[in-house]
Amino acid sequence: MKILYSAVGDTDPIRDLRDGAILHIVRWYQPDKAVLFLSKEMTEKEEARQWYTKPILAVKPDCELELIKTDIVDVHKLDSLYRMTDEFYRLVDAYPEAEILLNTSSGTPQMKMILAVLAIEYDKAKAIQVSSPQKGSNRNTEHLLDTTPVEDIIEGNLDNLPEECENRCTEPKLRFIKYRQVARELVELVQAYSYKNAVELANKNRDILSQEVLDLVQHAYERSNLDYEAAEKTLSQYPAYEEFLFPQVRDKAAIKLREYLWVMEIRLKQDYKQDFFVKLSPFLYELLCFYITKKLQIPLEKFTGKKNYDKMQLSEIKENFPEYYQKLKDTLPYPLRDGQNLSYYYLELFLQTREEVPEAIKKTLQTLRNVESKIRNKQAHQIQPLTDADVKAAVGKSMQEIYQDIQAVFYFVLGDHYRVPKEMVYDQLNQKLEELLKAQV
Template sequence: MNQTILFTPVGGTDPISSTNIHDGSMLHICRVYQPQKVILYMSKEMLDNQEKDNRYRYCLDRLAQMQNRKVEYEVIERRELTKVHEFDYFYQDFRDIISRVYQTMDETDTLLLNISSGTPAMKSGLAVLQTIGEFPAKLIQVATPEKRINEHVHKDYDVVTLWELNEDNAENYENRCKEVQCPTLANIKKEEIIKKHVLAYNYSAAFDIAETLPDEMTTEYKDLLKLAYARVLLDFKSVDKMIEKTKIQCLPVRSSSQRKYFEYALNMELRLKKEEYVDFVRSITPLIVDLFEIILKKQCKIDINDYCNKKREDGKERRWWSKRKLEGTRAEEVFKEYYAEKNKEFLGGDIYSIHLKILLDGLSEDAHLKELIANVRSVEENIRNLAAHEIVSVTEETIVALTGFSSEKIMAMIKELFNYTGISIRKEYWNSYDEMNTEILKKMSVNE
């Protein structure tokens, strides 16, 4: 029906203030929004005023005539209502009335609620009703011309004269209406859940909930949630796009050739914090292979790409040792010495962490590094197959029993390996997810 309906308590400065000669809130909303129907809620005092001089209907009719339109009126009489300060009464009464009004509306209609007229209890009742969110409506607040509290003067009220003198009848009147964005309790609760998901690093769930909220509630932070979600997926293309959009840089390591290793390690630590031990264990091997390779190049000046063959299979690069390229090199000597002690021969094949460990042991003179490499490699060897090939519960106790190290110690050793890679990482970089969360929560608080 495309109707605009105004529900309005009638207050002390309605319809025209006799102290400032401007519209009261009820009349001003009608002037600005031009509703087709006005539902007037009147206490005993307001009914007495209406019966005395027809002031409310008179001004509404004159306004409709001025705007060349017709208005339907409904008066809700509460003649017995003298205790206008009782919030509980108005909340329940307004709820019943608005429920009835909604039964006559369709999805094309708009309901306006005047929260500037009436007693404080009436205004609060309407605001709380909207906050609960049962009945979608626009809350309209009207500022006074002086931007301060109106005085209520009823003695010698001359509605006809006041209408003629009303300054808001001028064509260039000031629109003093403001639509108050009042989030519903359901939406407030959703934002609290979003905060909990953010603090638990569950950005997927946080973003999904944000998608169900009105855009005006999430403008400040939804793109940051999208950034965080892409970050935890290691989707750097999307991360870069959201950094460009939000102008918020949350990745401490920004070189594309280095950040993937650091962000992967941060991702591992998130899994540890969430006690996702199976995923934590499974993520160890890919990272330590890369770290061993980088450390070998940085500390021992050995680039294994010089000693292997390459080809792409299914869109991925596969590398394997080339005996021809190894021939006569220091790397070949290390392999021969290692396998000779075990009465074996180095057969080449795909590149594994054990091969890189052998080279680091044979070429590095850093005893602490070699001990660190040995410990991390031992962890990988002892627990990798368990998580990868068996359906089994992996707990902190399982990890300690199989490796001799706690999960935190394993993560600490992996962090220490980065000190040998040449990648510039400050201690505080490891807190970058928490710093990103702080930024998200700060943006969420803008709406509060």
């Protein structure tokens, strides 16, 4: 649906035997509805002679008309025209899917300015400018006399003749005036790793942003949601961005761990401590599973007795890893029994028995087990958000120190073989987005 929203000026509806701006837009854009904002003077003209509605219906008989009649006299004062904005947003609320055509060529300069600003602010609005037949100012063109019958001016309108009518409408790209503001907000959002909000802002401003920017923001959003396949597909049309995908790492399990670690780093930088620690346990568990199965070449069924099963079987453990079995008996504060879920806690104890693991890493693994246990316990017994002081008091380490321990284990597990980059990809993506947004100005 197309709706024309317009103020009414002295050159409407017809002047100098040609369409005024309102009539010309109706002729060339064929809106389904026209909403006219009338000052007190224009209201009196319309009520006396249907001065504006009759010419519109002569051009488009099925056009629905709505007149906003006011008693505004000071049409040259912006403070008198606030209702123009209110009526516009009333239309937006009533017709959320409609394209709204804004006539920026009728009314006083103040009215035109308001309509131009609305075209900048609302992405579904289209500003339309109508040139005079003289391709210049209309100031020297005589006004129609109020005594001229409206039927006569309609009949004498040369724009009714196809051979005489030339499209004088243009669509100024006013929303590019908003570009700097949108670009600045986008940069602030991505620097805060707030990619969901960045995608929403970008999609609302698709008409002023390049497809490359839109795709990079979408990629960052998908990637930060751990939808790596979708994120990879989004960037597939940009060979230059292959560096962001790190093609040298093709092991899906390694990719999953790398992406998960970076999301944890995002949560750390955003100071979302609860979410950081919620992600800690599953990440550490998957990391040790990767090390045991990929590096040590030990299938997990040696702990569980069968594939795709996560319950420990003591008979399997006793047979396959007697030293580990004894360590469990010596360490656990409760009796051993079958059916315990395989977890980071149990896998960390297993690695304490392995000569392949350096002592420094064993110590770090033990530290992280302590962190996991104490923070999980603290979160379970308080409703207040965790503070840095809470974390330090509980485990004797800062958030950054804990993350450095996680990184140390991560890079030990994956090692040089997987060539995992140490710089977080999101900072590179953010830098590239900032460069693109600056280049588009």
